Amino acid sequence: MSSRSLLAIALKFLLLFSLPSFAYSAETASSADSLLKLHQLRLAAQKSLGDFYMYNGMEGDQRYARMIDTSLQNGQALLGSLTQMPGDGSKALLAQLDQHWNSYQSELKVLADTLKTQGYTDLQPVADLANHNQQLMALSAELYSKIQQESGRTVSALTQLSREQSLLMQSIAVDYASRSASVGGSFISSGGENSKSIDELANDFVQVMDKLEQAPQNTAETRQSLGAIKTKWRYIEKSLKNYNEKSVPFLVNKYSDRIIEGLEALSGQYAANNI
Structure with missing residues (x-):
């Protein structure tokens, strides 16, 4: 058998074996x-x-x-x-x-x-x-x-945890805006009747941030992102934990958007490293 024929057979087998793998990879990427x-x-x-x-x-x-x-x-x-x-x-x-x-x-x-x-x-x-x-x-x-x-x-662990943290921050912002609006004199929580108070949610946020910071899988890039998020959090943390005092909905709304933007960038970094 000629070398050309052997090469054709080898390429055929390579294609047969690689197609399922390619299909799986495409499906995984789509999901x-x-x-x-x-x-x-x-x-x-x-x-x-x-x-x-x-x-x-x-x-x-x-x-x-x-x-x-x-x-x-x-x-x-x-x-x-x-x-x-x-x-x-x-x-x-x-x-x-x-x-x-x-x-x-x-x-x-x-x-x-x-x-x-x-x-x-x-x-x-x-x-x-x-x-x-x-x-x-x-x-x-x-x-x-x-x-x-x-x-x-x-979804990998830190990617998922940072996504959940984005949702938590958005939930806190919604509850704070609802309390500030006091529609009809009533506060409507985004979490329903059994939801936590804003200060409890803020404490949850801090605990998850600590967990993310302590993860050994962090890179120099993700540590920098975490530091930037934490800096923005400090601007509104006191207002959230003392939400019954002076209401500052504009400030909370503004910084929550920035924090979520930072968390989404962080989760993208985690996802890129599959962590």
Whole structure:
């Protein structure tokens, strides 16, 4: 047999063995991308509610009306990009999530328009919106788990922990904005009836930051990112732990956005190193 024939046979076997590996890698990358987008969708959903509370509490300041629109547009774009699901369970949950999102988005737009035209909103529709947001978050969390289960792709530990920290920071910002707005004289927590107080959530945030800082897998880059996040946290930590004193919603809203931005960059660093 000629050397050319042997080379052709070798290339054929190499191609046969590499195709399954390539397909697996492509599927894994697709699932990782879906998980990231779904996480970002959850942040956008949380933020849209916080934007509404800020809009209410800041007496109809139009910058927050624009923020509501931006958060909803971001969420819609992320949801629209979630097209490849690894199994039937995740496909069914995605269909449910799409329905819930459309309903929630419509409710929020109606309330924002009502606030713009009337200058106030009734408590019950706002409570319903907050409840719908909680359902949306729960459903998206279920889908996040289902994608990992069906794809066999598990988000690495520090990547997941930093993503959860972003969601926690956003939840704290939403609760602080809600308390500052005091819609109808009542505070509506983003976590429902059994949620923790703002100072308890702030303590949880500090504990997780300590855990992230102590992780031996940290690189010089991630340690620098953690330090920058912690510096921003110091600007609002006292206000959060003493939330019943002077209210500073603008400050908390501003720095929470920056902290979340830092945490998302950090989780990207962790993901790039698969840690």
